[in-house]
Amino acid sequence: MIAPSKQAFVPFVSVANMMRLVHAIGVEQVMVDLAAEIEADFRRWPLFDKTPRVASHSEIGVIELMPTSDGETYGFKYVNGHPSNMKRGLQTVTAFGLLADVSTGYPLLLSEMTILTALRTAATSAMAAKWLAPKGATTMALIGNGAQAEFQALAFKAVCGISEVRLYDIDAKATRKCAANLAGRGLTVVACATPEEAILGAQIITTVTADKQNATILTDNMVGAGVHINAVGGDCPGKTELHKDILSRAGVFVEYPPQTRVEGEIQQMPEDFPVTELWQVINGQAPGRTDARAITLFDSVGFAIEDFSALRYVHGKLKSLGLCDQLDMIADPDDPRDLFGMLMRAA
Amino acid sequence: MIAPSKQAFVPFVSVANMMRLVHAIGVEQVMVDLAAEIEADFRRWPLFDKTPRVASHSEIGVIELMPTSDGETYGFKYVNGHPSNMKRGLQTVTAFGLLADVSTGYPLLLSEMTILTALRTAATSAMAAKWLAPKGATTMALIGNGAQAEFQALAFKAVCGISEVRLYDIDAKATRKCAANLAGRGLTVVACATPEEAILGAQIITTVTADKQNATILTDNMVGAGVHINAVGGDCPGKTELHKDILSRAGVFVEYPPQTRVEGEIQQMPEDFPVTELWQVINGQAPGRTDARAITLFDSVGFAIEDFSALRYVHGKLKSLGLCDQLDMIADPDDPRDLFGMLMRAA
Structure with a gap:
């Protein structure tokens, strides 16, 4: 030959x-x-x-x-x-x-x-938080401790300067795995028994669960003022993590609206629900966080x-x-x- | 590791x-x-x-x-x-x-x-011709003698029993290459100087040229009754091979209409131009060739x-x-x- x-x-x-x-x-x-x-x-x-x-x-x-x-x-x-x-x-x-x-x-x-997807998903989340999270954020709640969790923790440490992560998963084994993997990496890691405990004192809340169903990982009363929510797990039709009342209160930032309206948290909202495209914030064409007390939400589904x-x-x-x-x-x-x-x- | x-x-x-x-x-x-x-x-x-x-x-x-x-x-x-x-x-x-x-x-x-695409494209053409070409066809004109040509010739020999191929290409070098490759494979191979010469006596006409432009490889007066046209080269917007008058006279068979109307020969025709889906012919849900004198056209663009x-x-x-x-x-x-x-x- x-x-x-x-x-x-x-x-x-x-x-x-x-x-x-x-x-x-x-x-x-x-x-x-x-x-x-x-x-x-x-x-x-x-x-x-x-x-x-x-x-x-x-x-x-x-x-x-x-x-x-x-x-x-x-x-x-x-x-x-x-x-x-x-x-x-x-x-x-x-x-x-x-x-x-x-x-x-x-x-x-x-x-x-x-x-590479695990790395880029975490890097995208952290990049968005750099633009949207409250200044001086040090603590992140990490709800969902599966395959993506450690990547999120390290990206927020490396890109945003997060020093403490508070872990919660419905399966305590996943939390133990995540905590063990993060040990010795320069982060304070706190394993929590409830989502409420995990979000205590967190300026950033990352939700990264995997169930393909409309789940409510965060309810409205759990989310206080001045928080950035990094919603990663809701990423296909029928799969959401946040109660819609949170969406109504938050400034919602997305990657590509035609995709996010079908796959993201905002699939729960009317078609004309107002969102801001993240690229416009980065380009100076749209405001990001306008108020220290605002709730910002990055409704991330992953884009090409x-x-x-x-x-x-x-x-x-x-x-x-x-x-x-x-x-x-x-x-x-x-x-x-x-x-x-x-x-x-x-x- | x-x-x-x-x-x-x-x-x-x-x-x-x-x-x-x-x-x-x-x-x-x-x-x-x-x-x-x-x-x-x-x-x-x-x-x-x-x-x-x-x-x-x-x-x-x-x-x-x-x-x-x-x-x-x-x-x-x-x-x-x-x-x-x-x-x-x-x-x-x-x-x-x-x-x-x-x-x-x-x-x-x-x-x-x-x-594999070269093989499956030729096999698809020959399979369609088995259903649409006039019975007892023995001679095929092959207009366009590039990378796909020999595959078409051998598929029509193996699947439809074609015994003679008549080659034409705007570049005589391509015809020489094609004829040399087909030598000794049990086909009578005739190199022709014009498309008119190539279609002489052919019951099947295969067009498989590559220019990305609306070209007219076949004009209406070149196509007689009782012929099957296997149009392979017109396969994206702005790329066609046949004069639209031929389409009006022919029974047109396609793979997937939403794709063919954009990419095939019928991109030249109105949106409601009647076509038959090939799978329906194979399934007995639609007629194929209804008359020995009919012109059948497989407007092939390739489907997933x-x-x-x-x-x-x-x-x-x-x-x-x-x-x-x-x-x-x-x-x-x-x-x-x-x-x-x-x-x-x-x-």
Whole structure:
């Protein structure tokens, strides 16, 4: 068989190499870097090709494709959401993603994105909180202590200067796992027996639970003035975490309204419920937090541009770090019209 | 570093392995098999989750995602279309695809699909012609002798019993390449200097040109009675091959109307221009060819279900043939909620 040309190969970042990459840079530094990359792409939000993700729903989960493009580079992520996976020993969310060159359509990078999604989700939350949370916030309640929890804690430490996290999960085992993983990382970690206890003294409340149902993790009377809520877990139709009375009292900030109105906490509200797009706050086109006593809510569902930023970050690191394999993924005949000849000569 | 679990790996069919697979089975047998798989999936068309492909257009090309699901298995293809790539020594169309388990969202197969798309496109054309072309057709005109041409010729030989192909391309070099590749394969191959010469005596006319512009490969006076037209090259907005007068005279058969009305030859016609869905012909719900003198036209743009059928075929062959690598693509911690712990233990 004739050896494939260079053109045939696509750099692939495996799970093992993604973990090596994170350790080579340091997990908190990765959070800081990703928050900066995502913020930079939010600044140039209008030039991206945007579309709500393309979802294929089944009774027990969803598989989604999340494409975007800045006109030079195209990216998409494949991601699933299957809350029942956990009971089967599987991840609720797994993902992989791709970058391609818009001018040729040829892939530039294929990467695992289960770990990268966890990192970018936390970095996005922390970046948003930098703009929306009350100044000098030091304490975060973390309700839901599953796979995303530690990433959120470390991102808020690295990006926002949070020094205390107060953990609560309906399953005490999850809280123990989270507390053990966060031990020795420079955070004061308090395991709490109730959500009410977890939010005591917290300026930031992060909700990151996974049940696919309209749950009420926070009720209205639990949320005081001057708090920032980072609502991460409500991210598909029928899956919410907050009582709607909280939404009425809060200033609500979103990524991409056409997607958030279907998938986010605001799916509970009328279609014309007022929201502010986060990119406009970052760009100075809309106010963020206007009052120390206001309640701000980042109704986060995850948007394709965040994955694009994360993939570009990883792609940029490959030159210096290596940490990829070369996949023979693109057929590249010498004469581009001679695909059949290439196939036959391989006999 | 801890070795990844079995769950972490996704079988990957590289370009080299796809070529081995085709040779292990035989290219004509693959065409016959794929035509049967695609026909079987067209028979159960209503149960598929269908959506027009998600396209990201730029000035010089398009990148598309084509998802579908039968409720048990999910599949999607990434594919580009960049007619100008050819001048740069690159493929106009490259592709890869994925199958996943709907019940868990976990990938089952990642595969190159540049070669597989060429195979499934030809198999789909031939399958449609089996239902629509005049009985006893022996001669096919093949206008456009680029990367897809030989695949079309062999599929029509293997599936429809075509014995003569008459080649024409605006570039005589492409015709020479195509004729050389088809030599010794049991077909009478006639290289023609004009499209008019190519369609002489042909019961089937296949148009498979690549320019992204509204071109008129066939004019109305070139198409006589009792012919089947297999229009493959018109497959995105602004890219057509047939004069609209031909469409008015022909019975037009399509894959998925919402996509074909945007991308196919019928983009030239009013929105309510009558078409028949091919799956209904196969299912006996709509008539196909009703008259030996009728003109039938398969206005093919390629639909996600055809890729799904092709990926499932390849996936089914891996058990006996091997021919795949295992990609460490899915993070799989022992405790699914302990993604962070897995990452940290990898230090």
